[in-house]
Amino acid sequence: MASLDDLKKRITSVKSTQKITKAMKMVAAAKLKRAQDSAEKGRPYSEKMNNIILNLSSGISDKETAPKLLSGSGKEQVHLCVVLTSDRGLCGGFNANIIKKAKSYFAKLNKEGKELKIITVGSKGNDQLKRVYGNKIIENISFKNSKNANYFDAEKVGKIIIEKFQKEEFDICTIFYNQFKNVITQIPQAQQIIPLNTKSDDQNNSEDNYEFEPDEDEILSNLLPKNISTQIFKAMLENSASEQGARMSAMDNATRNAGEMVDKLTIEYNRSRQAAITKELIEIISGAESL
Amino acid sequence: MSDEFKIEIVNPEKSFLSKDDVNEVVVPAFEGEMGILKDHISIISFLKPGIIIIQAKSGEEKYYVEDGIIEFKNNTLSILTSYILNLKDIEKNKLLELLKKAEEESNKPEISDQLKYLADQKVETLKSIN
Numbered sequence: 001m002a003s004l005d006d007l008k009k010r011i012t013s014v015k016s017t018q019k020i021t022k023a024m025k026m027v028a029a030a031k032l033k034r035a036q037d038s039a040e041k042g043r044p045y046s047e048k049m050n051n052i053i054l055n056l057s058s059g060i061s062d063k064e065t066a067p068k069l070l071s072g073s074g075k076e077q078v079h080l081c082v083v084l085t086s087d088r089g090l091c092g093g094f095n096a097n098i099i100k101k102a103k104s105y106f107a108k109l110n111k112e113g114k115e116l117k118i119i120t121v122g123s124k125g126n127d128q129l130k131r132v133y134g135n136k137i138i139e140n141i142s143f144k145n146s147k148n149a150n151y152f153d154a155e156k157v158g159k160i161i162i163e164k165f166q167k168e169e170f171d172i173c174t175i176f177y178n179q180f181k182n183v184i185t186q187i188p189q190a191q192q193i194i195p196l197n198t199k200s201d202d203q204n205n206s207e208d209n210y211e212f213e214p215d216e217d218e219i220l221s222n223l224l225p226k227n228i229s230t231q232i233f234k235a236m237l238e239n240s241a242s243e244q245g246a247r248m249s250a251m252d253n254a255t256r257n258a259g260e261m262v263d264k265l266t267i268e269y270n271r272s273r274q275a276a277i278t279k280e281l282i283e284i285i286s287g288a289e290s291l
Numbered sequence: 292m293s294d295e296f297k298i299e300i301v302n303p304e305k306s307f308l309s310k311d312d313v314n315e316v317v318v319p320a321f322e323g324e325m326g327i328l329k330d331h332i333s334i335i336s337f338l339k340p341g342i343i344i345i346q347a348k349s350g351e352e353k354y355y356v357e358d359g360i361i362e363f364k365n366n367t368l369s370i371l372t373s374y375i376l377n378l379k380d381i382e383k384n385k386l387l388e389l390l391k392k393a394e395e396e397s398n399k400p401e402i403s404d405q406l407k408y409l410a411d412q413k414v415e416t417l418k419s420i421n
Contacts, residue, residue, distance in 0.1 A: 041305035048301060048369055052335060052362050151303040151373060210364075213322055213336040222337055223360060226373070233303050 004276070007269040011262060018258035024090065025251035032183070032244035038148065039180060039237040046234045049227055053196070055210060056220050067217065069162075069224040072195030073171045078115040080170035080194075081105065082161065084177040084235055085125030086243045087144045092250030094178060094186065094243055095124045101188035102176045106133065117170055121157060121236075149236040151229070158229030165194055177235035178242035184249050186242035193231050196224065294329045296366040298345060300354075302375055312348040316368060318361055319343070319416075333364045338372070340393075340413040342420075353378040355420065357413065378420065390417040 002010075057070060083102050085095045102125075109116050119139045120126040126140045139160065143153045161173060173194035178186040212219055298316060300308040316327045319341025338359040345352045359372030376385075396402070397410035 038304065042303055044299075044306050045301045045303050045371060048362070048371055049360075052360060052371075056335065154303075155373070209333060211332050211334045213320060213325075213334065219335060219337055219360075226358075226360075229373075230303065 002272075004269065004273060007265060007272065011265045011269065014258050014261050014265065018255055018262065021251045021254040021258060025248055025255060028091075028244045028248040028251060032241065032248055034148070035237070035241040035244050036180070039241045042234060042237050046230050049223075049230050053220070053223060053227055056212075056216055056223070057196075067221040067224055069165070069194055069228070070196050070220060073165075073168065075171045076114070078117065078170040078172075079109055080117045080119065080161070080164065080173045082119045082121060082157070082173065082175040082232070083125045083129065084175060084232075084239050085120065085122035085128075086239070087123050087142055088243075089124060090250065091243050091247035092253075094246035095122075095128065097186065097188045098176050098178055099125060099128050101190060102129070103132075105174070105176075105190055119157075119160070149233070149240045151233050154233035154236055155229045157232050158225065161194070161228060161232075162225050175232065175235055177239045178246075180238050180241040180245060183245040186246055189235075191231070191235070193228055196227070295348065296329045296368065298368045298370070300343075300370045300372065300375065302372055307372075307375055308354075310345070310347055310349075313345055313368075314348065315346040317342075317344040318370070319356070320361070327363060327368060329366060331363050335360070335362050337361070338370075339409060341416050342378070343370070343375075355381065355416065358409075381420070386417060386420060390414065393417060 057066075081102060083098060085098055089095070106116055106118075116133075116136050118129065118133055118137045119141065120129060120137060121141045121143075123140075123142045123144070126137065126142075130137060141157060141160070143149075146153055164170060165173070172192065174190050174192045176188065176190050179189045181187055295312050295314060297311040298308070298313045299306065314328070318325050318327065318336075319339050320336045321339050322336075324341070325336070338356055338361060340357050341355075343354045343356055345354070355376045355378055356370075356372045357374040359370055359375075361371075362369045393410055393413035397407060397414055402410070
């Protein structure tokens with residue numbers, strides 16, 4: 001059995017860990033509020049963008065001449081997967097969930113004999129993927145220096161993707177991120193952004209007659225690259241809200257576990273102290289008796 | 292009958308501006324400036340760098356934009372832009388910084404014609420603000 005001193009040391013160490021996790025939980029909660037706010041504020045932009053593109057693509061007459069970003073390159077051989085993760089750990093299953101989703105997708109592609117290329121955004125995803133898929137990772141982007149998700153970072157990623165698409169380095173692009181549902185649930189998502197999936201649930205707004213200036217094709221070819229950055233930005237916002245949510249609940253759990261541990265250790269400490277006292281008493285009494 | 296319509300300007304971070312007492316908006320559309328009044332036909336167009344002028348009941352406002360898409364439908368004008376500044380709040384230093392950037396961009400040798408045109412537009416607009 002551990003000595004009294006050892007127990008005491010363990011109790012203090014667990015207590016200080018608890019303090020850290022508690023502080024991290026508070027910080028995550030405060031950040032979550034902000035991340036959630038900006039995710040909500042960013043929604044109108046991506047929704048409007050989506051609407052306009054839907055309207056445009058339904059108005060496009062000739063599918064043959066449509067921009068490649070919309071119709072695809074005509075092949076499905078090379079897949080580019082953009083995996084968005086966080087730069088920091090200690091956020092529960094947040095990164096692991098995205099990686100799991102991505103890995104199962106990679107395995108499926110492998111089985112079908114498709115070629116795979118990976119771009120990781122965020123260092124945690126890179127750390128986990130490079131062990132197995134190290135030779136497939138063509139780029140690793142990290143925004144450690146930017147505090148919050150911002151549009152310029154998203155644009156940078158978007159530009160890299162579009163450049164690679166124009167060089168015909170891949171045919172289909174999918175992004176992986178966590179969608180924020182609530183603090184305890186984040187749903188890992190795989191979303192295809194090239195070619196764009198224009199099938200929407202409600203096609204009822206397609207009867208609007210728009211005038212275009214200049215013509216549809218030109219607007220579309222200008223709009224689609226922007227849309228890619230927008231989608232990535234949306235994913236980044238959702239991701240940062242999810243990250244804080246995941247961290248908050250993970251740290252909440254850790255704090256509670258530490259509390260339980262402290263209780264258990266305190267009981268053990270008190271018991272062994274009592275045992276030591278009893279033992280000493282017995283020794284004194286039996287010593288006195290033997291005289 | 293009132294001749295006012297609604298305008299919404301959104302950028303990726305937030306909803307930038309929303310007004311419903313607008314009489315006229317002039318936007319720098321890609322093929323030239325375009326004035327929009329109430330009951331304009333539904334239109335989608337995109338913007339080049341320039342100044343958006345909003346004539347509202349509450350006064351005139353001017354904004355500098357670098358790019359964007361506009362959509363007018365059912366008397367609602369939506370402007371999506373990634374970079375927008377209110378001319379009132381713009382600072383001299385910021386302006387010069389933007390101008391320098393734009394000039395650098397336009398002087399790059401490997402730039403495509405369209406990008407060059409956009410960068411030149413940017414320079415011109417920024418100079419006119421100055």
